[in-house]
Amino acid sequence: MRLELVKRSEKSRLMSVLSPVVAVALTVVFAGIVFAAQGHSPLAGIWYFFLEPITSLWGVEQLITKATPLIIIALGLSVCYLSNNWNIGAEGQLTIGAIVGSIPPILFPDFVNPLVLPLMLILAMVGGALFALIPAKLKTTFGTNEILTSLMLVYCSNLFLDWMVRGPWRSPQGYNFPITIDFHEWAVLNAVDVGGIYLNLSAPIALVLVAVLAVVMRSTLKGFEIRVLGQSPRAGSFAGFSNRRMTYFAFALSGALAGLAGMMVVMSEIGKLQPVISPGYGFTAIIVAFLGRLNPVGILIAGLVIASSYLGGEAIQTSLQMSSKLATVIQGVLLFFVLAADTLILYKVRLVTGREGEGAHA
Amino acid sequence: MLEAIILTIITAATPLLLAAVGELVVEKSGVLNLGVEGMMVMGAVAGFAVTVSTGSPLLGIVGGAVAGVIVSLLFAFVTLTLVANQVASGLALTLFGLGLSGLMGESFVGQPGIKLASLDIPGLTTLPFVGKVLFGQDILVYLSFAAVFGVSWFLNRTRAGLILRAVGDNHASAHALGYSVIGVRYLAVMFGGAMAGLGGAYLSVAYTPLWVENMTAGRGWIALALVVFASWMPWRAAIGAYLFGAVTVLQFHAQALGIGFPSQFLAMLPYLATVIVLVAISGNRRATLFNTPSSLGKPFVPDR
Numbered sequence: 001m002r003l004e005l006v007k008r009s010e011k012s013r014l015m016s017v018l019s020p021v022v023a024v025a026l027t028v029v030f031a032g033i034v035f036a037a038q039g040h041s042p043l044a045g046i047w048y049f050f051l052e053p054i055t056s057l058w059g060v061e062q063l064i065t066k067a068t069p070l071i072i073i074a075l076g077l078s079v080c081y082l083s084n085n086w087n088i089g090a091e092g093q094l095t096i097g098a099i100v101g102s103i104p105p106i107l108f109p110d111f112v113n114p115l116v117l118p119l120m121l122i123l124a125m126v127g128g129a130l131f132a133l134i135p136a137k138l139k140t141t142f143g144t145n146e147i148l149t150s151l152m153l154v155y156c157s158n159l160f161l162d163w164m165v166r167g168p169w170r171s172p173q174g175y176n177f178p179i180t181i182d183f184h185e186w187a188v189l190n191a192v193d194v195g196g197i198y199l200n201l202s203a204p205i206a207l208v209l210v211a212v213l214a215v216v217m218r219s220t221l222k223g224f225e226i227r228v229l230g231q232s233p234r235a236g237s238f239a240g241f242s243n244r245r246m247t248y249f250a251f252a253l254s255g256a257l258a259g260l261a262g263m264m265v266v267m268s269e270i271g272k273l274q275p276v277i278s279p280g281y282g283f284t285a286i287i288v289a290f291l292g293r294l295n296p297v298g299i300l301i302a303g304l305v306i307a308s309s310y311l312g313g314e315a316i317q318t319s320l321q322m323s324s325k326l327a328t329v330i331q332g333v334l335l336f337f338v339l340a341a342d343t344l345i346l347y348k349v350r351l352v353t354g355r356e357g358e359g360a361h362a
Numbered sequence: 363m364l365e366a367i368i369l370t371i372i373t374a375a376t377p378l379l380l381a382a383v384g385e386l387v388v389e390k391s392g393v394l395n396l397g398v399e400g401m402m403v404m405g406a407v408a409g410f411a412v413t414v415s416t417g418s419p420l421l422g423i424v425g426g427a428v429a430g431v432i433v434s435l436l437f438a439f440v441t442l443t444l445v446a447n448q449v450a451s452g453l454a455l456t457l458f459g460l461g462l463s464g465l466m467g468e469s470f471v472g473q474p475g476i477k478l479a480s481l482d483i484p485g486l487t488t489l490p491f492v493g494k495v496l497f498g499q500d501i502l503v504y505l506s507f508a509a510v511f512g513v514s515w516f517l518n519r520t521r522a523g524l525i526l527r528a529v530g531d532n533h534a535s536a537h538a539l540g541y542s543v544i545g546v547r548y549l550a551v552m553f554g555g556a557m558a559g560l561g562g563a564y565l566s567v568a569y570t571p572l573w574v575e576n577m578t579a580g581r582g583w584i585a586l587a588l589v590v591f592a593s594w595m596p597w598r599a600a601i602g603a604y605l606f607g608a609v610t611v612l613q614f615h616a617q618a619l620g621i622g623f624p625s626q627f628l629a630m631l632p633y634l635a636t637v638i639v640l641v642a643i644s645g646n647r648r649a650t651l652f653n654t655p656s657s658l659g660k661p662f663v664p665d666r
Contacts, residue, residue: 003443005663086449138637144644147396147449148587152633155580163626286453325465332458336436339446339454347445347663 005347015344020291020298022344023337024305030333031326040320048319049312049330059311061197065269066310068206069094069261069278071303073285075213076254078294083230085250089135089150090258091282092157093128097259098266099161100127102273105187106169106180116186121263128259129252131157136251140244146251154282162275169273180273189268202264207300209257214296226250258282279310280328287335306331367611368495372503373569375607377402377561379506381585382592382599383513384557389589390517391550392530392657396452397437398558399582400459401430405562407463410475410573413566419478423502423563430559431552433459438551442544445661460576467573475571478502502564507600509557514596526550530655533662543662558582580633587636591643593653602639609635 028046035045053059073090080087101124104116134153138144162178171181191198217223229236229246237243266277288306292298313327343349381398388395408429413422437455440446478500481487486497517523528536529546537543561581566573584606592598613628 005445007663081450088453138641142641142644144637144640145590148583148590148640149637151583152580152587152636155633156630159626159630163624166626167624283457286450287457290450323465323468325461325468328461329458329465330461332454332461335454335457336440336451339451340440340444343444343446349444 002352004350004352005343006350007347008345012345016293019341019344020293020302020338023291023334023341026337026341027330027334030337031330034326034329035320035322038322040322045316045320045322048315049326050308052319053311053315054308057196061199062311063304063307064197064199064203067303067307068202069265069281070285070288070306071206071299072202072209072261072264073254073258073282074288074292074299074303075209075296076257077285077289078292078296078299079213079226080250080254081230081289082294083226083246083250084233085136085139085247086147087132087135087150087251087254088147088286089132089154089282090254090285091278091280092150092154093132093255093258094262094265094278094282095154095157095161096131097124097128097255098262098273098277099164100124101259101263102180102183102266105183106273109181109184112184112186114186116184117189117267120187120267121260124259124263125256126259128262129256132251132255132258133248136247140247146247161273161277165273165275171272178275183267183271187267188271189264191268200264200268202261202268205260205264206303210296210300217296258285284331287331287338290335291338306334309334365491365494367615370611370614371604371607372495372499373607374610375603376503376506377564377569377581378585378588378606379561379600379603380502380509380564381558381561381582382588382603383506383509383596384554384561385585386589386592386594386596386599387513387517387526387557388550388554389658390530390594390655391526391547392533392655392660392662393441393547393551394448394452394659395434395437395441395455395551395554396449396586397433397455397459397582398554398585399578399580400456401433401555401558402459402562402565402582402585403463403576403578404433404459405430405559406566406577407467407470407562407573408559409563410470410566410571411466413476413571414470414473417476419476419567419571420501422476422567423478423560426563426567427556427559430555430557430562432555433462434551434555434558435548437555438548441661442547442551445663448659448661456582464575467575470573471575473573475566475573477571478568500568502560502568505560510596510600517596527655530657533657533660537662537664543664547662558585561585584632584636587640591639593643594655595653605639606632606635 031049032042032046036042054063077087077090101120103123104111104119135146135150138149139146165180166178169180171179189200189202191200225241228239229241229243233243262278266273270277284306288299288302292302309327309330313324316322316326317324381402385395385398405426409422409426412425413419433455437451441448441451480498480500483497487493517527525541526546529541529543533543562578565577588599588602591602610632613631616628617625
């Protein structure tokens, strides 16, 4: 008995919508098995992990807060992956973006006016983009594998942040803790009450970005160029598109968005720099991008789904006394299921029993 | 002093070498498994867990290899049977391995481990200078060298090695000749998993007998870079691993000597060295292209 793949004559439209749903369903089943294995009721576990956190307004607020950076980063990564540029260093671009964007409130603490806020966001985008252009430049000039270089730079950027907050940028009033001075009032994003939940500027920015990218990908030449160069670089070059320029574009865009996301996390949740500013948003966003089928609207939904697993991890810790680390396992499993379920788009899967299989060969 | 430096280089290089030799075989069969980091960290946690619960570091090493094989099968099923994207699946394996190892290892954090014993041959190990370097290592160090020679011999001198290379260079022809492309690749991926698992177990059983979350710290990725550096030749992977071991050790000795340089920048050295080496290697495109398995990373669906 074995699995056999039969190629479909064309992509199944039904399956391209259904495959993420299948993947999420399989992940829920997997989670249920894990809960049962740990001696909990699977249904109770699934309830606490996937649903209970979003039954309160506070939970919804947390969900949006966690989903926002994931969505923003994943949007940029989707452009990279669609155009066959494998940037997996978003975590580092997030970090460098946040450092560059923090220059105004840390180095010029007396420069307090409303201009600081947009200035910080722009600087963060520039910083993230420039940092992302390093692997892009190495790829276009030397043909160096961008997967490995972009990832190596993540380790470097985290160490750099560590040095900054322990060394030159350490706050003199911080009792020797590795933190910078607190950002002033115009360097933080304040939450406002929107129908009972408190949101800051980052959530609407994410929504605008989703809308813009959806339009760009659907109905502009740039969107066409991204897809053509990803599917067939040769065909793209006949159409006059440049692979080099696309690599720069995709890396700069994803770096800028990662920097923006990192800066907004710092400005809304932390209010200063410290050795760790992200719980791995840059890596988790890779899962979000694939779960969303590299489609902007899909990424919006996927971001909310994945963000709920962060909350679920905390929820099972308090209600079932299980480890919150289960969340990362479930995220990893989900990505496996997503990739496996994608097979259904291009192939029909048949279970072939021994005799039947031999008959087919004859 | 020199002897101490050489000894630390060996311990830093061995996990890289084990994982790199395994991945080299995987890539020679035409599969790009970017999940080395995930398999290594699973090997590390399983190696530590088995060592602590059985009291035997040797069983721990076996446990690490088995854990590496088990998670590699997940990757193999998704990419080989279901022809999913290999790059994305490798990332999935890494994220999954880092998550699962953190979960499994939670109860082991802070527990003391048992260090793998080193060889001790009366008369030889006590020889000045060469004694400890040549005759005083643990079994995994010797195994890593055996793997270099074994894989080199297997790939270049055996029929099975020829079939594996054929599958990696032209899977359609290998299939037409009647070889099971998918079967060969499954075995190769499992070998890669076992070697990465051993590399991880080395970290938690021999290098520092402790479990720390994410203790592989990017070594799986460096091993991947080593395969490119080695142009898919095992003995060059050994040179590469020892160069990286030297860079890592340089860092500690510079710190010990009190060179007034921030420790964070020294800690960046292995990662920066990886980038620089990759650039240097990719500059020499002809040699790289000549050795790159032609079917690397390409999915294969058998037709009739």
